[in-house]
Amino acid sequence: MGIWDTITDLVEAAAPWSTAEAEAPAEEPKEETSEDSKEEPEEEEAEEEDDEEEIEDPKEKLEEECKNSKQCAPAKHHFDECVERVTNASDDEEGKEDCVEEFFHLAHCASQCAAPKLWSVLK
């Protein structure tokens, strides 16, 4: 290890880019955040209670759009048909069928369609 340490030291000294240090640079922003968190919580709580209502889950929104898109039309058609059939059948007390499989196809189609869009929205 000793030899490699000296070699990496030399390489680091010669290299035009710098390496990231874990301790020193991180301490500065840490002080700021600790001060902020001490001062602001009371103000922020009041503000962010309002914000909470505004947050919308992009996943649900995108998947809802995808479910209604042309791409998932067959899966949605089957699922809706199944739901109708099962809800009617349960009245006759024969309801052994479930729509899990149809739901799977629809959910798979919707999440696959929404995945790239979702990742472009999320941080």
Place this chain on the structure above:
Amino acid sequence: MLARSGLRSTRILNGARNGATAFTKRSISSNSRASTESPMKLNVTVAASTALAIGSVAWYYHLYGSTAHAMTPAEEGLHPTAYPWVHQQWLKTFDHQTLRRGFQVYREVCAACHSLSRVPYRTLVGTILTVDEAKELAEENEYDTEPNDEGEIEKRPGKLSDYIPAPYKNDEAARAANNGALPPDLSLIVKGRHGGCDYIFSLLTGYPEEPPAGAQVGAGLNFNPYFPGTGIAMARVLYDGLVEYEDETPASASQMAKDVTEFLNWAAEPEMDDRKRMGVKVLTVTAVLFALSVWVKRYKWATLKSRKIVYDPPKGASNNVRS
């Protein structure tokens, strides 16, 4: 003399070869004469044998081809969609801002039930927290000391070398507190589940508002399509705005799920960043060595490649050969 006899012998051989070819020509012509009689017969044999071959393959697959599924799709669980995780690309690292948010989600949400027993505070330093933050966090919890002079074990505040404490004393306590269901330890959960990050993310965000019509959900269970069997004891926990991020990222449910999943991936393979850097190092060194070897080869072969071999026959000898 020798040369002449040699020539003669080749002539004889040629004669023999001509005779042989003549014979084969004859035989071919006689055969073709015979086959012209029934072209239909040949065609029928070819067609029938081909049909038999195709038919037998089809019959085999009809008999044995389709695999038998013992489980219903509901028992298998819905296979998670592959999400385009950035940190899973070959030359990408974890996004450490995401890890920081994910750790916050773990601490504020998951840690109520799930332990993270293989992660000590020291690994958080430099990747997620600074030294002082990690120390502060460690000191929030108490750990047993070594026995003192009187043989008694006291409590001391945590150090960086301590492991993140579990919410329950043991598995039995965890089961008792959770209706008999054991919340798994999350240290290696990403490696330990089929589908990895995609599965965790899908599971966390995949709770439908209500189970599909006709689905059976057991008592105390929740419907989640991604969980094998679809009945999961964990209820949906991530709701929009549950956590307040310090970097003011909007804390939607999917954002929190994405952050915590990436954090759990870090917990399962904290060496990933270094591993990828090592891979690049190996490729770089190999490229340098390859270039070196090409140069050395050229150097070593220079004398061989630049030499010229000339055959200069003695003039007297060539006359003898021609005669």
